[in-house]
Amino acid sequence: MATDIDDGQGQPRKGEVPAVRMEAVYKYYGDFTALDEIDLKVASGEKIVICGPSGSGKSTLIRCINHIEKHDQGLIYVNGTELDDQRKNIDAIRRDTGMVFQSFNLFPHMTTLENCILAPMTVNGMTKEEAKDIAMHFLTKVRIPEQAEKFPGQLSGGQQQRVAIARALCMRPKIMLFDEPTSALDPEMVKEVLETMKKLAEEGMTMLCVTHEMGFAREVADRIVFMNEGKIVEQAAPQNFFNHPASERARTFLDQILH
Amino acid sequence: MPHFNLTASVDYFFNFFLMKGVLVTIGLTVAGVVGGLILGMGIALMRMSSNPVLSGFARFYIWFFRGTPLLIQLVVIYSGLPQLGIKFDVITCALVGLILNEAAYLAEIVRSGFMAVSAGQREAAWALSLSRWVTFRRITLPQAFRLMIPPLGNSINSLLKATSLASVISVEEIMRRSDMLMQEHFQILEVYAAATAYYLILTSLWDVVQRRLEKHFGRSSATRSRRANATAPSPQAGLEARA
Numbered sequence: 269m270a271t272d273i274d275d276g277q278g279q280p281r282k283g284e285v286p287a288v289r290m291e292a293v294y295k296y297y298g299d300f301t302a303l304d305e306i307d308l309k310v311a312s313g314e315k316i317v318i319c320g321p322s323g324s325g326k327s328t329l330i331r332c333i334n335h336i337e338k339h340d341q342g343l344i345y346v347n348g349t350e351l352d353d354q355r356k357n358i359d360a361i362r363r364d365t366g367m368v369f370q371s372f373n374l375f376p377h378m379t380t381l382e383n384c385i386l387a388p389m390t391v392n393g394m395t396k397e398e399a400k401d402i403a404m405h406f407l408t409k410v411r412i413p414e415q416a417e418k419f420p421g422q423l424s425g426g427q428q429q430r431v432a433i434a435r436a437l438c439m440r441p442k443i444m445l446f447d448e449p450t451s452a453l454d455p456e457m458v459k460e461v462l463e464t465m466k467k468l469a470e471e472g473m474t475m476l477c478v479t480h481e482m483g484f485a486r487e488v489a490d491r492i493v494f495m496n497e498g499k500i501v502e503q504a505a506p507q508n509f510f511n512h513p514a515s516e517r518a519r520t521f522l523d524q525i526l527h
Numbered sequence: 528m529p530h531f532n533l534t535a536s537v538d539y540f541f542n543f544f545l546m547k548g549v550l551v552t553i554g555l556t557v558a559g560v561v562g563g564l565i566l567g568m569g570i571a572l573m574r575m576s577s578n579p580v581l582s583g584f585a586r587f588y589i590w591f592f593r594g595t596p597l598l599i600q601l602v603v604i605y606s607g608l609p610q611l612g613i614k615f616d617v618i619t620c621a622l623v624g625l626i627l628n629e630a631a632y633l634a635e636i637v638r639s640g641f642m643a644v645s646a647g648q649r650e651a652a653w654a655l656s657l658s659r660w661v662t663f664r665r666i667t668l669p670q671a672f673r674l675m676i677p678p679l680g681n682s683i684n685s686l687l688k689a690t691s692l693a694s695v696i697s698v699e700e701i702m703r704r705s706d707m708l709m710q711e712h713f714q715i716l717e718v719y720a721a722a723t724a725y726y727l728i729l730t731s732l733w734d735v736v737q738r739r740l741e742k743h744f745g746r747s748s749a750t751r752s753r754r755a756n757a758t759a760p761s762p763q764a765g766l767e768a769r770a
Contacts, residue, residue, distance in 0.1 A: 334653075335653075359656055362654065362655075362656035363656050366654070367650075369647060369650070369651060371645075371647050373645075373647040373648060373650065374651075375648065375665075375666055377670055377673070386655070386657070386661075387655035387657055390657060391655070391658075391661075432651075435655070436654070436655070439656065
């Protein structure tokens with residue numbers, strides 16, 4: 269199966285540095301090839317939805333971008349900084365990227381507000397007051413300022429995920445990585461999280477989302493990246509991808525999830 | 528004729544000689560816990576290290592000290608090591624034995640606490656660019672510590688009673704001083720009843736401390752169990768997002 273790279277859309281606009289550039293990236297778990305020659309360019313401001321069957325490497329791909337997983341081969345650049353073994357590059361890239369996890373990963377022993385102010389204070393050296401201002405700004409934005417003093421365990425799943433989004437935004441990232449942000453949620457809470465993500469997209473945030481929410485993909489994505497067995501099989505605008513998938517694998521996949 | 532002299536037993540309980548032994552028991556326990564925790568933390572970190580020499584050494588250490596009786600360890604340190612020219616005073620011998628032994632148990636408790644903190648917590652901390660130290664100090668350690676308190680409490684309870692073994696190498700703690708009183712007055716039950724009361728008081732006091740610690744460090748997990756009833760505000764927030 270040929271890797272179909274749609275360079276036209278991933279090409280940086282107006283000579284900008286791409287937000288993310290991956291060149292021939294490989295990642296192995298023992299004998300298993302999790303990422304198989306990944307080439308991907310994401311322009312600043314672009315919204316990418318990554319989909320594909322489970323085990324296809326979607327999560328691994330975005331987890332390599334902020335070095336939660338270490339790639340084994342190939343080059344990754346985030347906003348022009350090369351992701352290598354140098355601590356300062358890893359730190360710089362992590363400061364530029366925010367991540368939202370499937371299982372929220374809020375710190376359970378801290379209140380919502382404490383979750384949000386920890387990184388601004390310890391990483392950016394803000395005072396408690398400055399950090400609180402920023403935290404309340406973003407908690408208001410995700411519509412849960414009234415939960416600031418609660419512990420994560422007292423919140424619903426949807427609320428926890430919105431706190432997780434606010435916590436990431438408090439570091440003012442340029443790129444947001446979403447790793448199946450709604451997969452662990454009860455159906456009635458999916459919408460509130462997707463609405464929050466849409467709002468973020470409208471404001472011009474660069475976003476890479478691994479998700480099975482095809483409605484969201486259709487509405488928000490500039491480009492769909494379809495993966496299978498560690499490879500990018502095809503990538504196209506949502507219109508094209510949903511109506512005329514180029515590969516057989518994508519057709520079967522869409523048949524299965526769109527019923 | 529069977530008899531038990533209660534007055535004598537109460538007298539032994541308030542005997543200054545025995546009370547000083549109680550202080551020694553408390554001192555051995557506190558020093559054993561503090562020393563054991565520091566050493567145990569180090570052993571646990573070595574055990575979790577990816578360096579095979581460090582983790583191998585830690586494995587051996589834990590295997591050795593958990594696999595042999597404290598009594599033998601104390602006797603070897605006190606009577607055996609002088610044969611090799613290594614000689615400490617009796618209190619130091621007891622402390623070395625208790626700390627080395629306790630560290631092996633505490634290392635496993637510390638390690639299980641850290642392993643029970645989900646990998647997602649560390650990943651979230653990294654994604655927020657928190658440094659390794661801040662991640663350890665603010666994220667992993669407090670959560671691990673909360674999980675360590677119940678087994679830690681049990682271990683400290685055992686240690687408190689295990690200090691009585693130091694009587695064998697003539698450390699004058701509760702047990703040894705009871706023996707001495709008994710040999711002097713031959714009121715066996717009366718003396719050991721007083722000693723027993725002291726052990727019960729000490730372990731009960733520790734229970735109180737342990738419960739306080741669990742309550743203090745468990746504040747967020749306590750709220751979690753109330754979760755089902757406490758999520759009242761969510762429908763409203765959900766509606767807002769939908770509007």
